[in-house]
Amino acid sequence: MSASTATRRPGHAKDGGPAAPRLGHGRSRPHYGTHIFLTVMAIMWMVPLGWALFTALRPKADTDKYGYFSLGGAFNFDNFVTAWNQGGFPRYFANSLIITIPTIILVLLFSSMMAFAVSRVSWKFNITLLIMFTAGNLLPPQVLATPLFEMFKLIPLPYWFSDSGSLLNTYLSVIIANTAFQIGFCTFVLSNYMKALSADLTEAALVDGAGIWRQYISIIMPLCRPAIAALATLELIFIYNDYFWPLLFIQSGDRLPVTTAINNLQGTFLSNYNLLAAGATITVIPTLIVYLVLQRHFVAGLTLGSSKG
Amino acid sequence: MSTPTELSDSAAPGSRAGRNTPGGRTKPKGVKRLSKRDKVVLGFMVGIPTLVQLAFVWIPTVLSVLLSFTRWNGLALSDIRAAGLANYSYVFNDSPAFWPAVQHNILWLVFLAVIATPLGLLLAVLLDQQIRGSKIYQSIFFVPVMLSLALVGIIWQLFYQKDNGLLNFLLGTAGTPAAVDWFGNSSVNIWAALVAATWRHAGYVMILYLAGLKGVDASLKEAASLDGANATQTFFRIVFPAMAPINIVIVVITIIESLRAFDVVWVINKGTNGLELISALVISYLIGEGQSIGIGSAFAVILLVISLVPITIYLSRTFRKEKF
Numbered sequence: 317m318s319a320s321t322a323t324r325r326p327g328h329a330k331d332g333g334p335a336a337p338r339l340g341h342g343r344s345r346p347h348y349g350t351h352i353f354l355t356v357m358a359i360m361w362m363v364p365l366g367w368a369l370f371t372a373l374r375p376k377a378d379t380d381k382y383g384y385f386s387l388g389g390a391f392n393f394d395n396f397v398t399a400w401n402q403g404g405f406p407r408y409f410a411n412s413l414i415i416t417i418p419t420i421i422l423v424l425l426f427s428s429m430m431a432f433a434v435s436r437v438s439w440k441f442n443i444t445l446l447i448m449f450t451a452g453n454l455l456p457p458q459v460l461a462t463p464l465f466e467m468f469k470l471i472p473l474p475y476w477f478s479d480s481g482s483l484l485n486t487y488l489s490v491i492i493a494n495t496a497f498q499i500g501f502c503t504f505v506l507s508n509y510m511k512a513l514s515a516d517l518t519e520a521a522l523v524d525g526a527g528i529w530r531q532y533i534s535i536i537m538p539l540c541r542p543a544i545a546a547l548a549t550l551e552l553i554f555i556y557n558d559y560f561w562p563l564l565f566i567q568s569g570d571r572l573p574v575t576t577a578i579n580n581l582q583g584t585f586l587s588n589y590n591l592l593a594a595g596a597t598i599t600v601i602p603t604l605i606v607y608l609v610l611q612r613h614f615v616a617g618l619t620l621g622s623s624k625g
Numbered sequence: 626m627s628t629p630t631e632l633s634d635s636a637a638p639g640s641r642a643g644r645n646t647p648g649g650r651t652k653p654k655g656v657k658r659l660s661k662r663d664k665v666v667l668g669f670m671v672g673i674p675t676l677v678q679l680a681f682v683w684i685p686t687v688l689s690v691l692l693s694f695t696r697w698n699g700l701a702l703s704d705i706r707a708a709g710l711a712n713y714s715y716v717f718n719d720s721p722a723f724w725p726a727v728q729h730n731i732l733w734l735v736f737l738a739v740i741a742t743p744l745g746l747l748l749a750v751l752l753d754q755q756i757r758g759s760k761i762y763q764s765i766f767f768v769p770v771m772l773s774l775a776l777v778g779i780i781w782q783l784f785y786q787k788d789n790g791l792l793n794f795l796l797g798t799a800g801t802p803a804a805v806d807w808f809g810n811s812s813v814n815i816w817a818a819l820v821a822a823t824w825r826h827a828g829y830v831m832i833l834y835l836a837g838l839k840g841v842d843a844s845l846k847e848a849a850s851l852d853g854a855n856a857t858q859t860f861f862r863i864v865f866p867a868m869a870p871i872n873i874v875i876v877v878i879t880i881i882e883s884l885r886a887f888d889v890v891w892v893i894n895k896g897t898n899g900l901e902l903i904s905a906l907v908i909s910y911l912i913g914e915g916q917s918i919g920i921g922s923a924f925a926v927i928l929l930v931i932s933l934v935p936i937t938i939y940l941s942r943t944f945r946k947e948k949f
Binding site: 347350351353354357358361362363364365367368371379383384385426427429430432433434437443445446447448449450451452454455456457458459460461462463464465466467469470492493495496497499500503527528529532553556557558559560563564575576578579582589592593596599600603604606607611614615618619 | 659660662663666667669670671673674675677678680681682683684685686688689692699702748751752754756757758761762764765766767768769770771772773774775776779780781782783784786789790791794795799821824828829832833836877881884885887888891892903904907908911912918921922925926928929932935936939940943944
């Protein structure tokens with residue numbers, strides 16, 4: 317696949333090229349070369365997911381009989397039902413929610429407060445703090461993984477709260493790590509957004525006697541609604557997709573969020589590729605729903621920051 | 626949709642908005658003019674996030690550096706022993722996995738930079754022309770960006786599988802001794818993993834460049850074509866340089882993504898047998914048999930030092946203008 321992509325590229329750059337200057341009134345031009353190239357690429361792009369879905373829809377007995385690469389036999393949702401029940405998906409999806417929702421709320425609360433402080437109040441450490449937050453999000457998470465793991469292990473907690481007696485193996489550990497890691501990104505985006513808002517807004521409020529908190533809650537935050545919506549969607553996908561922190565901190569399998577748990581399912585369903593395909597497809601579904609419903613916000617969020625690695 | 630302007634405003638404070646502000650924007654209020662109550666409120670608003678950021682990002686980073694000079698099995702704090710440079714000496718001279726991991730990290734970076742990123746740019750340029758079905762193409766290329774890298778690994782596993790996977794069927798080798806175990810064979814699995822990573826990365830780059838291309842002034846292109854420049858010249862001399870801020874972002878994302886690469890190789894075989902990466906070595910030493918925190922930390926510090934290069938370049942470009 318990589319070879320065909322590589323060889324096709326140079327030729328088609330030429331094909332697609334000549335149309336460029338006509339941009340704007342190019343609708344009438346057919347662009348055959350471009351269409352052929354894009355169609356081939358799009359088909360190749362859909363193959364992995366399409367194959368997963370195709371495999372998931374076929375009973376294992378039929379693929380054993382006719383082979384995986386065949387059309388014979390029945391198509392139904394039995395694998396999805398079996399994978400859902402055997403795989404423990406209700407539990408894992410619940411875990412994903414337990415981790416995702418508080419993280420998004422904390423990240424947006426902390427980062428909007430921080431962004432407000434560094435962008436709406438002039439103070440000599442503003443830039444230093446903003447750099448510290450932005451840089452923190454750009455670090456590879458593996459750099460802080462070991463000390464965080466040991467810190468969480470050594471922080472004693474009462475057993476009614478955590479059965480490990482520490483922060484390890486709790487939802488909270490994943491929430492903390494994700495929150496700390498994502499604040500930097502959201503602070504950076506929100507502070508840029510808030511900087512672009514006119515200073516007159518808060519000056520007027522100040523004259524009316526509004527304090528800092530009032531200015532933040534009643535004036536700046538409502539104006540940031542588009543950015544907040546975009547960031548919330550983006551973070552929803554980031555946290556749902558996060559594989560690393562739960563892998564590291566959570567030892568009980570039944571406490572894992574779905575993205576990390578799917579790796580265990582790989583072991584469980586090892587002998588049954590149809591079930592594994594169904595499990596993978598089930599895991600994709602929430603992201604696809606977000607994609608269909610909130611696509612605009614998600615893309616806006618991605619391009620809003622662009623610093624996200 | 627106001628993404629193009631938002632993009633140039635926020636992703637690159639050095640661009641339009643950034644340049645306008647020094648004169649245009651009224652200075653924010655100084656701290657000294659605030660009432661005592663407001664100072665306390667502000668203290669909390671700055672203090673809590675900063676504390677979280679310090680405690681769970683920066684202090685661990687510093688601790689990583691400190692731990693890399695110690696010998697520790699990760700059990701009791703009192704077991705920590707100073708080790709000097711012994712961990713680094715082990716990593717550079719004796720660790721069997723270190724140099725392969727460095728090679729793989731470099732390969733990862735080169736592959737993303739030479740194949741995946743230009744492919745994303747090409748898709749963006751093609752889709753930026755107003756062709757029919759542009760939105761449908763965009764959606765298709767963008768779907769993998771919504772998936773986690775761990776899931777990408779599993780979905781491609783189905784595609785690459787030795788006996789039941791699609792690729793070997795298409796090659797006609799499935800079920801024969803010639804069938805390649807794409808993820809299991811240590812001489813090909815890095816390439817298989819890179820194709821899977823490209824599947825996601827190219828879509829990501831495409832969406833960023835699509836936003837960037839919309840922000841390029843159309844009159845620049847008109848002027849170039851009036852001057853007789855052909856499409857290739859217009860693109861490389863006018864459009865591409867005009868996207869400088871987004872280009873920097875893409876370069877940084879590509880470097881950082883390749884340093885962070887972890888999920889795919891961990892899903893495949895925990896980053897062993899041909900898929901060693903520095904990030905995976907850190908974790909192997911942390912949770913593997915006979916934890917060796919010092920050696921794992923030395924790997925983490927090497928990763929940190931390399932990462933600081935793109936991070937510094939990005940930060941200095943982003944914040945340079947604001948200092949004055």
